[in-house]
Amino acid sequence: MRKFDTKVQHLKYRVLREVARSAFQDDLHHAFHNIPQKIVEGPKATMRCCIYKERAIVGERINVAMGGNPDNPNVIEVLDIACDKCPVGGFEVSDACRGCIAHRCEDVCKLGAISFDAHQKAHIDKEKCVECGKCASVCPFSAIANNKRPCQNSCKVKAISMDEEKKAIIDNKKCISCGACVYQCPFGAIMDKSYIVDVVNLIKGSEDTHQYKLYAVVAPSIASQFRYANLGQIISAIKELGFYSVVEAALGADMVADSEAEELMEKGFLTSSCCPAFVDYIHKQFPQLTEHISHNLSPMAVISKYIKSTDPTSKVVFIGPCTAKKMELQRPEVAPYVDSVITFEELQALIDSKDIDLDALPLGTLDNASYYGRIFARSGGLSEAVAEAIKEKGRDDFILNPIVCDGIEACKTALLKASRKALPNNFIEGMACVGGCIGGAGCLTHGDRNKNEVDSYGKEALEKTIQSAIAPYTD
Numbered sequence: 001m002r003k004f005d006t007k008v009q010h011l012k013y014r015v016l017r018e019v020a021r022s023a024f025q026d027d028l029h030h031a032f033h034n035i036p037q038k039i040v041e042g043p044k045a046t047m048r049c050c051i052y053k054e055r056a057i058v059g060e061r062i063n064v065a066m067g068g069n070p071d072n073p074n075v076i077e078v079l080d081i082a083c084d085k086c087p088v089g090g091f092e093v094s095d096a097c098r099g100c101i102a103h104r105c106e107d108v109c110k111l112g113a114i115s116f117d118a119h120q121k122a123h124i125d126k127e128k129c130v131e132c133g134k135c136a137s138v139c140p141f142s143a144i145a146n147n148k149r150p151c152q153n154s155c156k157v158k159a160i161s162m163d164e165e166k167k168a169i170i171d172n173k174k175c176i177s178c179g180a181c182v183y184q185c186p187f188g189a190i191m192d193k194s195y196i197v198d199v200v201n202l203i204k205g206s207e208d209t210h211q212y213k214l215y216a217v218v219a220p221s222i223a224s225q226f227r228y229a230n231l232g233q234i235i236s237a238i239k240e241l242g243f244y245s246v247v248e249a250a251l252g253a254d255m256v257a258d259s260e261a262e263e264l265m266e267k268g269f270l271t272s273s274c275c276p277a278f279v280d281y282i283h284k285q286f287p288q289l290t291e292h293i294s295h296n297l298s299p300m301a302v303i304s305k306y307i308k309s310t311d312p313t314s315k316v317v318f319i320g321p322c323t324a325k326k327m328e329l330q331r332p333e334v335a336p337y338v339d340s341v342i343t344f345e346e347l348q349a350l351i352d353s354k355d356i357d358l359d360a361l362p363l364g365t366l367d368n369a370s371y372y373g374r375i376f377a378r379s380g381g382l383s384e385a386v387a388e389a390i391k392e393k394g395r396d397d398f399i400l401n402p403i404v405c406d407g408i409e410a411c412k413t414a415l416l417k418a419s420r421k422a423l424p425n426n427f428i429e430g431m432a433c434v435g436g437c438i439g440g441a442g443c444l445t446h447g448d449r450n451k452n453e454v455d456s457y458g459k460e461a462l463e464k465t466i467q468s469a470i471a472p473y474t475d
Contacts, residue, residue: 003227005445008188009345011047014039015058016196016349019065023200024353028066032059057082061191068193074172075193075326076182082189085166089147090131093122096143105135105144154184156408157281174284178277178408178432179323179441192323192441195340196350202315202339203242212313213244217303217338218366219320220250221377221437223457224450225344231457232363237351238319240361249320250369252303253376253385254469256296261389263294265398269426271418272382274298276328277432278411286415297333299376300325304337306473315339319347321440324432343442367462370469374458378451379406379436383429385466392467402427407434 004010018035022028036055040046048054060079063069068077099120106114106122113128114135122143124135136144146153151168152160159174160181168189170181181190206214216238226234235246256274264270273279273294282289297305304316318325318341325341328334342350351358372388375381383402390400403425405411411430417423433439438450463469 003445006186008186009444011039011188012061012191013345013349015061016065016194016346017353019062019194020196020200020350020353023197024204028197031062031066035062053081061188064191065194066197067195068191072172073330074170074175074177075323076170076175076177076179077191077193078168078170079189079191080167082187083167084187084189085162086149087147088149088152088162088166090126091124091129091133091136091144091146093124094143094145096141097121097139098141098143100140102140104138104140108134108138150184150186151181151190154180156180156412157285176277176280176284176408176432177324177327180433182323183441183446192326192343194342194346195326196342196346198340199317199342199346199350202317206242206244206315208242209244212315213311214242215304215307215314215316216243216246217249217252217300217307217316217318218246219300219318219322219377219437220248220253220369220374220457221321221440221443221450221454222319222344223374223377224438224447224453225321225444226348227445229358230363232365233358233361234347234351235364235366236361237356237358238347239364240356241350241354243317244314246364246366247303247307248366248368248373249299249303249318250373250376251469251473252299252301252306252373253382254370254373254463254466255302255306255473256299257372257376257382257385257389258466258470260294260296261386261393263296264386264400264427265390265395267292269418270294271415271428272430274376274382275324275431275433275437276322277324277408278405278430280324280327281408281411281430281432282415285412286419288419289415292418298328299373300328301334301337308337317342319344321437321443322433323441343440344444345442348444368469369461370463370466371458371461372466373469374461375454377437377454379431379434380404380429381436381454383427386427389466392465400427401425402429405430406436408432 022031036058039058040051040054042051045051111128113125115123157174159171163169182192238246271293300318329341372385387400403414405414414428
């Protein structure tokens with residue numbers, strides 16, 4: 001039984017699965033006709049006003065599943081036809097207002113936007129309100145709420161607004177492609193472009209490794225996914241798809257922790273470079289701090305670079321929870337090493353498009369990385385790994401004082417302090433998603449168990465130190 005958090009995810013999965021199946025069968029030219037008919041059987045609508053609109057939306061989802069709008073450089077796209085144009089009211093007073101005499105809301109509003117009717121019930125003047133939220137924070141009855149669209153509420157970098165028709169639009173100059181809006185939109189009107197067709201072509205092009213070897217680099221957060229199956233079965237399923245080998249991105253994380261520790265000790269202050277959304281956020285909102293971004297590539301790029309140094313003809317696909325990795329793929333310093341990126345959602349669709357019977361597969365293994373490389377998947381893991389790397393180098397004289405930023409709002413606070421030279425810490429671990437990579441938009445599930453599962457997976461590592469993990473791969 002497949003597990004998804006929402007029906008929106010399940011619909012997305014069904015489209016991806018059928019697109020992948022059509023690609024494997026060289027039948028993509030019929031996809032736009034056959035797939036909507038298959039997914040929206042009718043005769044009654046189950047999601048929208050009529051089956052014709054449902055099928056039209058599925059058609060747009062197929063387009064994004066096949067790469068989306070080539071003129072839009074962002075991997076996050078809005079499906080105009082699917083946007084429900086959710087009503088937006090900003091801060092509003094609900095019926096919970098008791099008409100108290102304290103009037104804290106009025107006292108705290110410096111713009112005079114709060115008034116009262118004959119029954120002492122509060123009202124907000126929209127022309128004066130600047131949506132600072134101070135009135136909501138002091139109301140003893142929690143009677144004032146900010147009624148934002150789910151997509152706007154989820155976007156902590158304020159990249160989402162509305163056009164004249166009240167449809168969502170994304171400002172690419174602000175967007176960091178974290179995918180929070182993708183996961184939170186209850187209508188599935190915002191999607192991440194998929195490269196699943198490109199991956200199918202890479203699988204077919206390898207001709208069972210006769211043309212080239214195709215490597216899958218899997219993120220350590222895979223340990224918290226695919227709960228209906230054993231992780232070993234998923235590893236075997238990836239090979240069954242046509243991949244030559246499955247390599248842990250966590251090994252790249254071990255390499256990054258080792259070199260990032262060296263860089264930090266040399267420079268004295270550093271921000272992490274593992275999360276592409278966090279790095280993009282610095283470039284767009286705190287350009288004065290870009291010189292402090294670690295010069296190390298991300299674990300994905302580092303291990304992919306190693307693979308291609310040993311086998312220049314190989315192809316590499318990264319599989320993880322992150323939509324921002326699809327943007328990182330486009331960076332000139334990363335593009336030579338990573339051929340494509342898919343999420344766990346897309347991996348699930350790939351496996352099922354080939355009707356692979358997981359129960360019939362042997363248990364594959366992953367044994368490349370250490371505990372410290374594997375815990376990069378959750379918030380705080382990177383800092384722990386850098387601390388361990390410093391310890392293993394015998395540098396007791398260097399005091400690591402990290403600040404762990406769990407989510408982009410925490411990142412903003414730390415970066416503001418750093419820009420004003422008011423941050424006491426010497427290392428900023430930045431994760432755009434709350435919880436770290438285990439909270440990525442491309443996860444199948446998002447839950448409290450994920451952190452514990454990643455830690456348990458880390459403890460299963462055969463290599464107990466960073467140095468023992470990377471020793472076979474260094475000169």
